[in-house]
Amino acid sequence: MKKLQIKPETGLHGTLSIPGDKSISHRGIMFGAISQGTTVLHHFLTAEDCLSTLQAFRSLGVPIERNGETVTIQGVGLNGLEKPTEALNMGNSGTTTRLIMGLLAGQQFTTQLTGDASLSKRPMRRVSDPLASMGAKVQVTDGHLPATIIGQHLHATDYHLKVASAQVKSALILAAIQADKSSILVEKLPTRNHTEIMLNAFGADIETAIDDVTITIHPRPELHGIEMTVPGDMSSAAFFLAAASLVPDSQVKLLNVGMNETRTGLLSILKRMGGNVKLSNQHIDCEPTADLTVTSAELKAVEVGADEIPDVIDELPLVALLAAKANGISKITGAGELRVKETDRIAAIVTEFSKLGIAITELPDGFIIDGTKPWQVKDPHLSSHGDHRIGMVMAIAALLISQPLTLDGADSINISYPEFFDDLNRMVPQAKEVD
Ligand SMILES: O=C(O)C1=C[C@@H](OP(=O)(O)O)[C@@H](O)[C@H](O)C1
Numbered sequence: 001m002k003k004l005q006i007k008p009e010t011g012l013h014g015t016l017s018i019p020g021d022k023s024i025s026h027r028g029i030m031f032g033a034i035s036q037g038t039t040v041l042h043h044f045l046t047a048e049d050c051l052s053t054l055q056a057f058r059s060l061g062v063p064i065e066r067n068g069e070t071v072t073i074q075g076v077g078l079n080g081l082e083k084p085t086e087a088l089n090m091g092n093s094g095t096t097t098r099l100i101m102g103l104l105a106g107q108q109f110t111t112q113l114t115g116d117a118s119l120s121k122r123p124m125r126r127v128s129d130p131l132a133s134m135g136a137k138v139q140v141t142d143g144h145l146p147a148t149i150i151g152q153h154l155h156a157t158d159y160h161l162k163v164a165s166a167q168v169k170s171a172l173i174l175a176a177i178q179a180d181k182s183s184i185l186v187e188k189l190p191t192r193n194h195t196e197i198m199l200n201a202f203g204a205d206i207e208t209a210i211d212d213v214t215i216t217i218h219p220r221p222e223l224h225g226i227e228m229t230v231p232g233d234m235s236s237a238a239f240f241l242a243a244a245s246l247v248p249d250s251q252v253k254l255l256n257v258g259m260n261e262t263r264t265g266l267l268s269i270l271k272r273m274g275g276n277v278k279l280s281n282q283h284i285d286c287e288p289t290a291d292l293t294v295t296s297a298e299l300k301a302v303e304v305g306a307d308e309i310p311d312v313i314d315e316l317p318l319v320a321l322l323a324a325k326a327n328g329i330s331k332i333t334g335a336g337e338l339r340v341k342e343t344d345r346i347a348a349i350v351t352e353f354s355k356l357g358i359a360i361t362e363l364p365d366g367f368i369i370d371g372t373k374p375w376q377v378k379d380p381h382l383s384s385h386g387d388h389r390i391g392m393v394m395a396i397a398a399l400l401i402s403q404p405l406t407l408d409g410a411d412s413i414n415i416s417y418p419e420f421f422d423d424l425n426r427m428v429p430q431a432k433e434v435d
């Protein structure tokens with residue numbers, strides 16, 4: 001149980017270098033592994049999820065060295081992976097699991113995948129079913145991990161995705177590059193496109209049509225290693241974008257944050273709410289980045305619907321927090337995918353916000369939040385529900401409360417942002433450090 005930093009007296013101040021993007025760090029390892037030659041990733045995210053990916057690819061016979069945040073991968077090519085001697089442990093990481101299923105479905109050996117208790121509850125047929133249409137044999141256990149992937153020669157597909165999911169799309173792309181002919185995927189809504197951008201930087205031939213949802217994948221590319229700097233993770237920057245917006249008298253600068261437009265939904269929503277975020281130092285190194293300066297603001301209520309959800313999927317618990325202090329009634333809908341993340345994030349937010357007396361109503365696919373009602377702590381013992389993002393959201397909520405609060409399961413934060421509490425303490429230097 002961890003004591004939380006409570007209401008600071010003079011706002012949050014300072015400059016932060018945001019840790020590397022989780023989605024891009026995973027992909028950097030995977031695509032480096034299946035390329036020819038050396039890949040060097042700078043500012044790699046050294047959090048538990050990405051270390052699960054790193055370890056899995058070492059077990060697949062890929063030489064990978066890590067020196068702090070610099071990772072060097074000696075690529076073995078698309079045909080050079082080796083059968084691992086034991087089951088690959090995916091830890092807590094949905095991204096590792098789903099992408100690796102697509103890749104290993106086309107390899108000529110059998111692999112087993114296992115995961116922790118949370119990951120073992122998450123749906124996997126969304127990947128194994130479409131892969132089956134390409135001739136893959138991915139056997140799941142009642143739709144979940146553990147899974148057995150029996151590598152096959154894959155054939156091309158023309159497939160309309162049933163869920164708006166970058167993980168499912170990426171799994172199918174990784175299968176499609178190993179298929180006999182070109183494949184076409186059609187997304188329900190555009191989702192994060194790091195796989196397309198990065199694989200093309202490694203030498204693949206993937207075209208996205210003007211509609212942003214039709215993707216053509218040409219098979220058997222000659223992939224070559226690259227050197228890249230992983231941008232700061234928008235999903236981690238988001239905690240400080242929300243904190244500095246909400247805590248009066250704050251101004252913080254966040255350096256080198258990834259600005260891929262499939263990831264910046266929070267910035268659009270914050271803008272509609274009256275938030276104050278300024279961009280500077282914009283540049284592109286494979287992916288676009290910028291420095292963000294955020295200042296506290298009076299917020300207005302907001303409506304967020306299905307079309308906007310993929311661009312803000314991991315930041316929705318923070319949108320709920322912003323709404324809980326905004327002037328008016330906010331509504332978030334079309335976000336049913338939150339129920340199949342590390343925990344049911346809709347239920348977890350409703351439970352934890354209710355402990356703080358926040359006026360929140362649960363919907364099947366979202367929430368209604370009345371930000372005009374004052375908060376009133378009913379239970380000071382908060383929980384992360386074993387989910388890194390829920391833990392960090394509740395730590396930010398505590399900055400708006402004057403009485404001591406505790407957080408159960410704070411260790412889960414190591415999944416995506418091990419330095420989170422150090423960074424938070426640095427933004428509130430006058431306050432007593434929270435250990
Ligand atoms: O592709 C990725 O790197 C991710 C895609 C999203 O999941 P879904 O594809 O399940 O929506 C997101 O929630 C996850 O944190 C990372």
Ligand SMILES: C=C(OP(=O)(O)O)C(=O)O
Nearest residue numbers: 092093094095096314341
């Ligand atoms: C959903 C997440 O990750 P994953 O699906 O990779 O476990 C997340 O980081 O919020």
